[in-house]
Amino acid sequence: MEIPMPAPVCLIENSPAGELQVQQEALQVLAEMHQPVVVVAVAGLYRTGKSYLMNKLASKRTGFSLGSTEQSHTKGIWMWCEPHPRRAGHTLVLLDTEGLGDVEKGDTKNDTWIFALAVLLSSTLVYNSKGTIDQQAMDQLHYVTELTEHIKVKAAGGGSRQDGEESADFVRFFPAFVWAVQDFTLELDGREISKDEYLENALKLKPGGTKEAQLYNLPRKCIRQFFPARKCFIFVQPAGQRDVEDVREAELKPEFQEQVAGFCHHIWETSQPKTIPGGHVVTGAMLGNLAVTYVDTIRSGAVPCMESAVLALAQIENSAAVQEAMAVYEQQLGQRAVLPTETADELLELHAQCEREALRVFMARSLKDDDGRFQRELMHQLEEQKQDLCRRNKLASTERCTAAVKELSGELDDRIKQGLYAVPGGYRRFLEDQRQMVQRYRQVPGKGIKANAVLQEFLQSKEAMGQSILQTDKGLTKKKEKEMAAQQAQAKAAEREQQILRQEAKLQQKLKDQDRSYQENLRQLEEKLEGDRKKLLEEQGKMVDQKLKEKAALLTEGFQEEAQRMEEKIQRLKHEMEEIVKPSWISSALGKLFSCGF
Known part of the structure; x- marks a missing residue:
């Protein structure tokens, strides 16, 4: 689905008073996605x-605010959604954050929240700076050292993990990190090294336990720990001493344009879909709900917690998954059902086919339904639908059979009158x-499961x-009368016996059918x-690989204890x-589905 967005919209507004607010216009766009x-944030x-x-x-020349334009009066995070240029069936969501360190604002805490939200919402984070990656540039990136104070992985009471262990888990959920250096003028030490090697050299730790070494190492440690997937791009000055915002495209240096093209190619080709813990892929609607959850938490004075946000999102998504599954069940039923069915087996098979499709939709959308609560809710709703389907089937059969009896018995009634x-x-x-009327009735097609009951009622x-x-x-003769009465009594007794047998068959x-439904839920x-x-x-394997690389780097740099x-x-x-x-990891989860009964 293509998203018609001729221009960016404000996703999170940052008022002059420093209050964050998610904008409804942006949420409406995401809700349809x-x-x-x-998600790429800068x-x-x-x-x-x-x-x-x-x-x-975004493959555009204009859109996001360039310099001091009208859009810059609204601070916060702006969003632009475009069909992804490389991934079919995906949407590229670009998030442009307000400039950090604005002297007119003078609120570094507010800047940190904007930076934290960019980290939480993106799958690739681009950090843009000017000049070189020196100590001043590291000092300006102090927001990364404050992330542990502004983001939590686990909810309170979630276990006995220490802060250091929790912050190490950030790597599971943090975006890929790209450092873009504008107006780069160095010769890279006069030797041939790559831009990535330049970044890694800048992130090397300083040995020693002095306060100076600790201050020097802190931002570098955080970047290395939180963002193991790192990339560096450098850009020459676009056109002399003028800023890129003030230069027409035709005046930009070819080298600068080539560097920008390489940057875009890398982002388009390597940026991954946004995921949440467990590897669940995020849709636009889910991204909007995440933004609301995080911003509401910040507004309340608390620290955004990834686990709590995912649980809140799971509640929303799982409720929606039940509704969507039921909608699919009804849609499938509308396409397949021709009531009344001739037999109960035929009706139950119809229900089973629709139930299978509903379950498939639920499984595709649901996430972290660890206790099986929402799947059980779906099962109960499907059972209610089955019962309603049976009632409708009986009613349709009764109406059709009653009409057939009325039409066929007309001649008999006339003769009686x-x-x-x-x-x-x-x-x-x-x-x-x-007897002849009954014979004609039995030949009427499509009477359904109430054919015999309606006939018996008529008789x-x-x-x-x-x-x-x-x-x-x-x-x-009186004798004949007695014989006929006896025959009728025997017929009624036989009919009662048949009814008992039919009731037992229905129970079986x-x-x-309950066992079939149970097995289908279990299988899916x-x-x-x-x-x-x-x-x-x-997810765990990637973390092990990343930590093995970091351990090797620490050993090379002489940090034995940290290694x-x-x-x-x-x-x-x-x-x-x-x-x-x-x-047991799977068997215990399967057991929870039916632990509360069905």
Whole structure:
């Protein structure tokens, strides 16, 4: 689905009083977006050319505010959604944050919240600066050192993990990091090194335990720990001493344009869809809900918690998943159902087909339904729908059969009214005419499951009339009357026995269908859990690889104790992976689905 957005809209407004507010216009855009989103956010100092880069990522020359234009009066985070140029079926969501360090604002805490939101909402974070990556540039990126104070991974009471362990888990959820350096003038030490090597050299730690070394190392440690996936791009001055905002496209240096093209190509090709813990891919609608959850938490004075936000999102998504699944059930039923069905088995098979499709939709959208509460809710709603379907099927069958009986018995009723059976031998003639009428009724197609019940009800309604005809039939002997009465009594007894058998058959069918529904829910849940386990193992594996690289770097730089602590974290992650691989990881989750009964 293409998103018609001729220009960016404000996603999160930052009022002059420093109050954050998610804007409804942006939420409405995101609410209609059910595709996966690749979210690229840019942050950086005031007037460093970041909006220009975002416009180029949108394949536009203008759009996001360039310099002091009307749009810059509204502070906060601006959003632009475009069909992804490389990933079919995905939407590229660009987030341009207000310039950090604006002297007119004078609120560094507010800047930190804007930076934290850019980290929380994006799958790739671009940090834009000018000049070189020196100590001053590191000092200006102090926001990264404050992330542990402005973002939590686990909710309070979620366990006994220490702060250091929790901050190490940021790597699971933080975006890829791209450092874009504008107006770069160095010769990279006069030797051939790549831009990425230049960044890694700038992030090397200083040995020693002095206060100076600690201050020097802090931002570097945070970047290395929080953003293991790092990339660096450098850009020459676009046109002499003038800012890129003040230069026409034709006046830009070819080298600068080539560098910008390389930057865009990298972002388009490598930026991944936004995910939340567990590897669940985020859609536009989910991104809007995340933004609301995080901003509401900040406005309340609390610290945004990833786990709490995901749980809140899961409540929304799982409720929507139940509704969507039920909508699909009703849609499938509308396409497939032709009531009445001839047999109960045919009706239950119809329900089973629609239920299977509904479950498939629920499994695709639901997330973190760890206790199976929402799946059980879906199962109960589907059971209610099945019961309603059975009632409708019976009603349709009853109406059709009643109409058939009324039409076919008209001639019989007319003969009764005319007194044609009030003669000797009339009772035998009455029975024969009734038998022929029943035979014609049985040949009527599409009567459904109430065919026999409606017929029996009709025949019972004629018993009194039959007895009256019998009494007036002068040609019948008393002996014959007794024989006929005995036959009728035997027929009624046989019918009662058949009803008991039918009731027992219905009970067995119900139990059989409940077992089928149980097995179908179990099968689809197990498939979903296998997929979740694979995503978790991939997530854990990436973390182990990243921490192994960081451990190697620490050993190379001589930080033996920190390398040992990193090894302990690696072993903890490996132990968690071993637990995930165990069969009990899935079997315990399957058990929870029906622990509360169904």
